[in-house]
Amino acid sequence: MKKAKILLFFLTALLLTGVLVFFCHASADSSAPALTETIPFEVTTAEDTVVTVEKPEYEDLSSRFLTMEKVVVEAFPESMVTALSNNFSRVYATLAEYFNYGVMYDIVYTIDEQTSAAYQTGGRNDLEKKIAMNASYFRTNRNDLGALTHELTHAMQSYKDSKYGAANSANGGSWLTEGVADFGRYTFDLSSFSLPNYSADQKYTDSYRVTARFFLWLNQNVDSTFLEQFNEGLKCEAYTAQLFVKITGKTVDELWQMYAESDHVIR
Numbered sequence: 456m457k458k459a460k461i462l463l464f465f466l467t468a469l470l471l472t473g474v475l476v477f478f479c480h481a482s483a484d485s486s487a488p489a490l491t492e493t494i495p496f497e498v499t500t501a502e503d504t505v506v507t508v509e510k511p512e513y514e515d516l517s518s519r520f521l522t523m524e525k526v527v528v529e530a531f532p533e534s535m536v537t538a539l540s541n542n543f544s545r546v547y548a549t550l551a552e553y554f555n556y557g558v559m560y561d562i563v564y565t566i567d568e569q570t571s572a573a574y575q576t577g578g579r580n581d582l583e584k585k586i587a588m589n590a591s592y593f594r595t596n597r598n599d600l601g602a603l604t605h606e607l608t609h610a611m612q613s614y615k616d617s618k619y620g621a622a623n624s625a626n627g628g629s630w631l632t633e634g635v636a637d638f639g640r641y642t643f644d645l646s647s648f649s650l651p652n653y654s655a656d657q658k659y660t661d662s663y664r665v666t667a668r669f670f671l672w673l674n675q676n677v678d679s680t681f682l683e684q685f686n687e688g689l690k691c692e693a694y695t696a697q698l699f700v701k702i703t704g705k706t707v708d709e710l711w712q713m714y715a716e717s718d719h720v721i722r
């Protein structure tokens with residue numbers, strides 16, 4: 456029985472590696488898989504002008520892919536635990552499809568009161584990712600549960616070089632990962648999350664929401680598959696600024712200039 460379990464583990468690990476290698480090679484001869492952009496929610500305006508949210512039918516993915524450690528269940532009221540579980544089920548498949556070829560890892564939620572809000576880190580093996588959250592923060596900032604969608608996006612990234620961009624970043628090389636994670640949260644999470652309007656003192660390396668808004672603008676005005684290609688590029692090779700040129704034909708500075716000179720509108 457134990458042997459069978461170990462064998463199953465290695466076969467699954469092999470399969471996941473195979474999927475990533477396959478797609479990276481597929482992208483090299485520019486036959487990247489068609490990824491579907493699915494927005495999991497529709498906001499509709501009812502006749503009495505009250506905005507209602509139509510909940511889609513979704514599978515309870517949390518029962519299959521999410522483990523909440525006992526400390527998490529004990530740290531929150533039951534309604535909050537349910538909200539965590541529902542939020543996971545709602546966004547996880549979409550994030551996996553958009554950012555990770557549909558490959559889903561086992562996710563473990565745990566508590567770390569030392570962190571300001573939440574962070575993602577490796578799990579006990581290649582098939583698992585862990586997300587730690589500050590329970591006190593989320594008890595008082597319940598409307599910020601979307602921060603976990605940001606962390607779940609991180610869990611889907613697995614980029615080739617964690618130090619990429621360090622040479623031209625004021626944020627220790629993390630502006631790309633953080634920008635992509637906030638893009639994931641903004642695009643696929645229902646809860647309200649705003650991206651700051653463009654202002655002349657911003658830089659694309661400002662990270663988080665500023666970078667996310669730039670990526671969104673690129674998707675809407677330059678190439679609707681920009682972010683998918685960018686995410687895939689970061690998975691397949693160590694980042695160089697050439698990646699922007701490869702996808703759009705323009706340097707990142709030229710693209711930022713275009714953004715700066717535009718009306719900056721995002722939809």
Ligand SMILES: [Zn+2]
Binds near residue numbers: 606609632636
């Ligand atoms: Zn982050």
